[in-house]
Amino acid sequence: MIRKWNEESLDHRNALLFAMGISEEDAKRPIIGIINSWNEMNPGHFPFKDVIEDIKKVVYASGGLALELPVSGVCDGICSNTPGDRYTLPARDMVSAEVETVAELNMLDGMIMLGTCDKVVPGMLMGALRVNIPTVMFTGGYMAPGNYNGKMITLTHTKQAYAAYVAGDISREDYKAIVKNACPTPGACPFMGTANTMCATAEILGLSPHGNASVKSQTPEWRQMAVEAAKKIMELVKEEIRPLDVIKYENFENVVRYMMATGGSTNSILHIPAIARQAGFDITPELFDRISREVPVISTIYPNHPSYTMAEFSEAGGLGAVLGELAKAGLIHTNAKGMFGTIADKISLSQNRNQDVIRSVSNPIYEQGGLAVLSGNIATDSAIVKFSAVDKSAWQFTGPAKVYDSQDEAWNAILRDEIVPGDVVVIRYEGPKGSPGMPHMETFMAAVLGKGLGTKIALVSDGRFSGATGGLAIGHVSPEAYEGGNIAFIQNGDIIHIDIEKRILMVDITEEEFKERKKGWKPVEKPATGWLKLYRKNTTSAHRGATVFWD
DSSP states (O other), X not given: OOXXXXXXXXXXXXXXXXXXXXXXXXXXXXXXXEEEOOOTTOTTTGGGGGTHHHHHHHHHHTTOEEEEEEOOOOOGGGGTTSGGGGGHHHHHHHHHHHHHHXXXXXXXXXXXXXXXXXXXXXXXXXXXXXHOSSEEEEOOOBOOOEEETTEXXXXXXXXXXXXXXXXXXXXXHHHHXXXXXXXXXXXXXXXXXXXXXXXXXXXXXXXXXXXXXXXXXXXXXXXHHHHHHHHHHHHHHHHTOOHHHHOXXXXXXXXXXXXXXXXXXXXXXXXXXXXXXXXXXXXXXXXXXXXXTTSOBOBOOTTSXXXXXXXXXXXXXXXXXXXXXXXXXXXXXXXXXXXXXEHHHHHHTOOOOOTTTBOOTTSOSBSSOSOEEEBSSSOSSEEEEOGGGSOGGGSXXXXXXXXXXXXXXXXXXXXXXOSOTTOEEEEOSOSTTTTTSOOBOHHHHHHHHHTTOTTTOEEEESSBOOTTOOSSEEEEEESOGGGTOGGGGOOTTOEEEEEXXXXXXXXXXXXXXXHHHHTTOOOOOOOOOHHHHHHHHHOOOGGGTTOSOOO
8 A cells, every 4th residue: 555544544534534524434445535726716627627626536436535625726827027027937836746646645545636737837846746646637738729810820929929019919809819820729838938848847757647748628538537547557557657757867858858859948947846846856947058058949830830739739749759769869758658558658648640830850940959058157056948939030149238127117118119139138026036936028029029029139137937938038047136136236228148059158258347246235025924925035047946855
């Protein structure tokens, strides 16, 4: 048995179960927690209500008792460009603590985790690896892409449309129609953003069923995967197989390799190190950069491609087809194991059905991977850029700094046309400690794209981005401004140099000048109470996962 009870403690628990109508015989079964992030504010998690009863029936038929245990299920999109966005990254650590708490407090024998979105999936994975009892995950599938006037649209197009509306480039009627049509069904936003990147992480680590990361939500195929997850958890409980029995360093390296091949979210450089740390492995930005030089981009969907979405990706063969192409070139660890078999097993069930959507390694879209790690005297530890979402004409960029201490200031400035082609916009004090919470800078970048400035200005920030952010957006600058990183001392007019291929992020300031500017410096103190205050006090830097769980 996974859990060891003494008679008194078990009877004490059972007395409470009996109060809810659970029979004496059923109380003897292994209890499987359905760790459910379903709620009515998150379309990515909304579909889980469709499969709860199926999961319970399968677990019961296999000898277990599945009981639902709710945890937080935040949606980053709900709070975008509001003060609430400061809570999304800290919510990842909170979810991981919730998973740990409900699993240990209730002495669960196993878990099925139901989660889809940006911070919930990595939070659940972090908690599961700390608890290390038999666990599987079932993710919610992708949302259908929207359509307006014959063009593909997604949630991010609403922000671009707003900037275009303010600029007078489109009508209010068109703007409102884009908002209405951007998200037509439940599921994860159908671009290569953080949600789909993290669902892929769960599958490549081996915790979710084959194909789960690239299936459309609420389809019969998706519902069948829930049944597969329910069957598998009972096998794992009976055999006492725990995540850390099978998940090794190679699993995490495979995740990074997949990210590079698909232009995955920059947020993965926060989440994957934080998840790996719970398993005792060190994954750092340096590993991402090394692999980005080895693994080319072979598949792009929005924002890396103008019209392809998860729909085209899924039809082409999805995650398994990408892994198959990497395997042909010897760029993936095919012997890495998971709860549902090896990577080789997954590849054997996959087929590349469209080599325009998923190319071979010998015919890549870009010779290098989708993410690049930059450094220099602005980011003496690291900074991140989504290589695959930047037009090649902007891979080298030099311009004068325009400095803002918050995204709001910069966003209002660009709407007022105060930011012009050639500028390097610096948004600081938006890092893990400075904001605190490291909110998205996607609202600013969406305005940049909406005004047609995607290759004409650059952004450098200690904040982070949505996985769907396009344009020359450099984030995760570490050390951040709040901790006295050099980004805090850049002034308007300083000349900044960016070279993505050479991994350079520099400003024309000497060390002596930096020392002069640092004299008498005090950080900008943004208000923080409660959980945010606690997070600010305990979090690591973006270079180390921006997490309170980094021992």
